[in-house]
Amino acid sequence: xxxxxxxxxxxxxxxxxxxxxxxxxxxxxxxxxxxxxxxxxxxxxxxxxxxxxxxxxxxxxxxxxxxxxxxxxxxxxxxxxxxxxxxxxxxxxxxxxxxxxxxxxxxxxxxxxxxxxxxxxxxxxxxxxxxxxxxxxxxxxxxxxxxxxxxxxxxxxxxxxxxxxxxxxxx
Amino acid sequence: xxxxxxxxxxxxxxxxxxxxxxxxxxxxxxxxxxxxxxxxxxxxxxxxxxxxxxxxxxxxxxxxxxxxxxxxxxxxxxxxxxxxxxxxxxxxxxxxxxxxxxxxxxxxxxxxxxxxxxxxxxxxxxxxxxxxxxxxxxxxxxxxxxxxxxxxxxxxxxxxxxxxxxxxxxxxxxxxxxxxxxxxxxxxxxxxxxxxxxxxxxxxxxxxxxxxxxxxxxxxxxxxxxxxxxxxxxxxxxxxxxxxxxxxxxxxxxxxxxxxxxxxxx
Numbered sequence: 001x002x003x004x005x006x007x008x009x010x011x012x013x014x015x016x017x018x019x020x021x022x023x024x025x026x027x028x029x030x031x032x033x034x035x036x037x038x039x040x041x042x043x044x045x046x047x048x049x050x051x052x053x054x055x056x057x058x059x060x061x062x063x064x065x066x067x068x069x070x071x072x073x074x075x076x077x078x079x080x081x082x083x084x085x086x087x088x089x090x091x092x093x094x095x096x097x098x099x100x101x102x103x104x105x106x107x108x109x110x111x112x113x114x115x116x117x118x119x120x121x122x123x124x125x126x127x128x129x130x131x132x133x134x135x136x137x138x139x140x141x142x143x144x145x146x147x148x149x150x151x152x153x154x155x156x157x158x159x160x161x162x163x164x165x166x167x168x169x170x171x
Numbered sequence: 172x173x174x175x176x177x178x179x180x181x182x183x184x185x186x187x188x189x190x191x192x193x194x195x196x197x198x199x200x201x202x203x204x205x206x207x208x209x210x211x212x213x214x215x216x217x218x219x220x221x222x223x224x225x226x227x228x229x230x231x232x233x234x235x236x237x238x239x240x241x242x243x244x245x246x247x248x249x250x251x252x253x254x255x256x257x258x259x260x261x262x263x264x265x266x267x268x269x270x271x272x273x274x275x276x277x278x279x280x281x282x283x284x285x286x287x288x289x290x291x292x293x294x295x296x297x298x299x300x301x302x303x304x305x306x307x308x309x310x311x312x313x314x315x316x317x318x319x320x321x322x323x324x325x326x327x328x329x330x331x332x333x334x335x336x337x338x339x340x341x342x343x344x345x346x347x348x349x350x351x352x353x354x355x356x357x358x359x360x361x362x363x364x365x366x367x368x369x370x371x372x373x374x375x376x377x378x379x380x381x382x383x384x385x386x387x388x389x390x391x392x393x394x395x396x397x398x399x400x401x402x403x404x405x406x407x408x409x410x411x412x413x414x415x416x417x418x419x420x421x422x423x424x425x426x427x428x429x430x431x432x433x434x435x436x437x
Binding site for chain 1: 182213214217221223225226227231233236241245248269335
């Protein structure tokens with residue numbers, strides 16, 4: 001990212017390669033809409049380019065990126081509060097699997113989980129997303145959200161327990 | 172043992188985030204309490220299930236649009252920099268150089284990760300620290316190597332990168348000083364002069380300014396140097412300024428500046 005800041009824009013490509021899938025799924029789980037998620041990923045990278053000069057290498061690129069992603073999502077959420085999410089069946093990749101049943105079970109678990117996530121508040125969803133799906137450390141989430149590490153931990157615990165409760169109600 | 176307390180620790184336990192003492196507490200409680208054992212199995216399955224969720228693939232549009240965005244931004248950048256003369260070609264060459272730099276950084280990054288995974292925790296921080304300092308040195312060396320590039324804008328960029336460093340060792344300073352004294356391009360020399368102001372307390376730097384004022388005849392750099400010397404209150408500049416006053420070839424503007432300067436150093 002330091003290279004990008006100094007004007008070497010091509011250096012952004014590897015970062016895009018590395019993170020776009022994760023970001024896309026980040027937005028997908030929050031918005032339940034594929035084309036919106038693609039647009040939001042695009043917005044994140046547009047902002048990264050626009051604000052590249054403000055990047056401070058004392059922070060990890062990843063934290064900075066998620067900060068931007070959160071803002072992008074918050075903006076989107078504010079502007080589309082009334083919009084009902086329309087979660088169409090995600091385009092499935094064709095797997096060469098030995099067991100189709102196993103795949104189907106996986107899919108159905110996933111759908112139930114996503115449904116359960118709908119029962120969470122937005123900030124809880126976000127914290128599950130960051131701590132579980134994106135695999136960030138509490139310390140990093142604290143940096144991204146501006147909360148203390150302890151607060152993040154407590155929130156994450158509550159969110160995961162709530163999610164589990166909701167999940168087993170649905171399953 | 173309090174079940175509620177153990178329950179609160181379960182998730183951290185499953186994530187391997189507890190210290191040894193807490194982990195032992197959880198383990199010994201689990202062997203004795205069936206309720207918590209069930210709870211533990213439950214939580215374990217659930218976390219496992221979450222971790223098992225596979226990512227969806229975005230459509231090919233996403234990458235395409237990104238590349239479009241990048242191209243547009245590069246086009247913008249090019250238009251901005253076209254005011255400078257030979258930028259375009261240099262951008263390319265500088266890019267080549269940065270590719271090598273990036274490759275080296277990646278190698279170190281991998282080394283760093285490997286270092287992280289070493290089992291002995293004591294050596295670990297040592298390894299990381301030494302890798303990090305190697306990395307910094309490497310960055311610095313690469314930047315300094317750029318100062319030997321044939322085109323002025325590349326050297327200018329390198330000076331700007333060095334300028335951003337908060338602490339400079341003697342090596343960086345001497346490279347900048349050398350650039351100030353002998354770079355073929357006046358703009359690069361000027362940038363070096365400005366970059367050095369941050370370290371103006373260093374005797375090496377002060378001497379370099381005096382030396383440069385003595386030898387350099389371009390009015391623009393003379394003016395820059397006089398301003399800097401006044402700013403840093405370098406009294407030894409007085410004699411040099413008097414010489415500039417006497418010199419017939421000096422431009423009137425420069426003479427004027429020198430006169431002002433002499434007044435400051437009474």
